[in-house]
Amino acid sequence: MIEFINVEKTYPNGTVALENINLKIEQGEFVAVIGLSGAGKSTLIRCINRMHDITSGQLVVDGVDVGKLKGKQIRRFRRRIGMIFQSFNLVTRTSVINNVLVSFVPDLPLWRKSLGIFTVEQKIKALDALDKVGILDKAYIRVDQLSGGQQQRVALARTLAQNPDIILADEPIASLDPVTSKLVMDDFKKVNKEMNISVIMNIHHVEVALEYADRIIGVRKGEIVFDGEAALVTQEL
Numbered sequence: 001m002i003e004f005i006n007v008e009k010t011y012p013n014g015t016v017a018l019e020n021i022n023l024k025i026e027q028g029e030f031v032a033v034i035g036l037s038g039a040g041k042s043t044l045i046r047c048i049n050r051m052h053d054i055t056s057g058q059l060v061v062d063g064v065d066v067g068k069l070k071g072k073q074i075r076r077f078r079r080r081i082g083m084i085f086q087s088f089n090l091v092t093r094t095s096v097i098n099n100v101l102v103s104f105v106p107d108l109p110l111w112r113k114s115l116g117i118f119t120v121e122q123k124i125k126a127l128d129a130l131d132k133v134g135i136l137d138k139a140y141i142r143v144d145q146l147s148g149g150q151q152q153r154v155a156l157a158r159t160l161a162q163n164p165d166i167i168l169a170d171e172p173i174a175s176l177d178p179v180t181s182k183l184v185m186d187d188f189k190k191v192n193k194e195m196n197i198s199v200i201m202n203i204h205h206v207e208v209a210l211e212y213a214d215r216i217i218g219v220r221k222g223e224i225v226f227d228g229e230a231a232l233v234t235q236e237l
């Protein structure tokens with residue numbers, strides 16, 4: 001479970017990005033965070049894995065007080081939470097499977113990762129993750145030969161290989177066309193339902209959010225203005 005208790009986030013330049021955030025997200029939920037640009041969606045998501053530190057309040061993830069983690073503990077904690085970005089964040093000049101394999105050794109420099117240091121078990125796990133998102137046949141193709149949608153699925157597979165409890169996705173379909181967006185959203189939905197992984201997604205396409213998410217959190221000027229089932233969302237958001 002993820003719990004925000006009176007969370008506030010003020011950036012060093014004085015911008016108040018989040019205020020009075022109180023929120024509980026249970027394991028296995030599919031949550032879409034919606035709102036205008038600058039509302040605080042990305043900040044909200046990035047506090048969960050401590051890419052951003054909160055300024056006050058408390059954030060608890062699966063019983064862990066996130067603000068109290070230090071150094072190595074932060075890295076270990078982050079490995080249980082997958083993160084997906086708008087820009088995929090892949091190493092485009094190497095193969096799909098290598099991109100998934102690097103998730104097993106995130107701290108190694110890239111040149112060492114290319115030395116074939118992976119075990120058969122790790123390779124099987126990586127191929128299995130690619131199979132789950134329907135791109136097993138692309139395993140040995142270079143990432144820069146793939147379409148945007150395929151690249152986002154590689155990013156999802158890389159995350160799955162870590163066995164995460166939670167996947168955070170910051171505008172995962174913002175750079176994809178509508179048809180491809182649906183394919184990628186179908187994969188998120190599948191992962192959420194079949195593997196009971198919580199998905200918390202920041203998305204500005206409201207229609208897509210309503211179609212896929214079970215729960216919508218509307219953010220405006222750093223505060224939550226709506227929290228409920230997708231079916232109950234009104235025009236005002």
Ligand code: ADP
Pocket residue numbers: 011012013015016017035036037038039040041042043044202
């Ligand atoms: P959204 O994801 O809804 O577009 P963000 O969470 O990115 O919103 O931003 C919320 C507010 O915080 C905005 O006013 C934005 O300009 C500001 N902001 C975001 N990141 C930083 C930062 N690193 N430093 C200062 N202000 C920031």
Ligand code: ADP
Pocket residue numbers: 015037042086171
């Ligand atoms: P996006 O629209 O994709 O969320 P942004 O332009 O909001 O991208 O933010 C890009 C990066 O710049 C983010 O890492 C964010 O934290 C940072 N950022 C956003 N607004 C500000 C700001 N006002 N001052 C400093 N950094 C910011």
